Amino acid sequence: MIDNQQPNAEAFQFLRQFARRRPPVERCEMCSAALGPDHQHLLEPIGRRLACACDACAILFHTQGETKYKRVPRTVRFLPDFQLTESQWSGLMLPINMAFFFSSTPQQGRMIAMYPSPAGAMESLLTLETWDDIAENNPVLGEMEADVEALLVNRIGHSRGFAEPEHYIVPIDECYKLVGLIRSHWSGLAGGSEVWRQIAEFFAQIKARSPHA
Secondary structure, X not given: OOOOHHHHHHHHHXXXXXXXXXXXXXXXXXXXXXXXXXXXXXXXXXXXXXXXXXHHHHOOOOOOOOOOOEEOOOOOEEOOOOOOOHHHHHHOOXXXXXXXXXXXXXXXXXXXXXXXXXXXXXXXXXXXXXXXXXXXXXXXXXXXXXXXXXEEEEOOOHHHOOOOOEEEEEEHHHHHHHHHHHHXXXXXXXXXXXXXXXXXXXXXXXXXXXXXX
C-alpha cells in the first residue's frame, strides 16, 4: 500500500505558509468591499481622520456640506506661477522648508499650517497677516476645498535635487502620504539618503499627475 500521508502533510504545510505570506486585503470602511491599491479616501474633518472607501461609497459624499465625512478629491494642480517671497516664507516661521496649508471648517475656516517630521505631522501657529498677503497675491488659493485640499510647498532646494521651490494644490491624503513616507524612512539626524530619494520620487509622481506640469 502506498502511503500518501507524508506528501499531503507537506502540501498543507506549503499552503499554510503561502496563506501567511499573503498581505491583508484593504477594505472599504463603509461597506467592507475589497479595495485595490489606488482607492479613494474620505476625511472626517473634526478628527482629521482618513477612511478608505470604494468608488460606490465615496460617490455618496461631497467635498462640501455638514456630513461627518467629506470625499477627498483626486486632482493635483502644479502652480508654476505661484508667488511666495523669501520674506513671506520667513514670516510663516516654519522650522523646515516643506509644509502644507488647509482651511479647517471645524475651526471656522482658520488656515492650518502643518509640516512633516520624523515624528509625524506637526502643526505650526500661523499668523493671519502673513497668510492674507500670500492669498492676496495668489487668487488660486480661494479655489481650494476646505479640509480636503491643501497648498503643498516644497522649498528644500538644490542640496536635495530641486532646482526651484515647488507649489501644488493637492488632495489632503497626499500630504499625509508624504508625512508617512518621511516617518517610515527617516534615519539618523539628517534623514539618510533613502528618505530623500523617496521624497524626490513623491514630488516627481505628483508633478506628473498635474495637467500644468
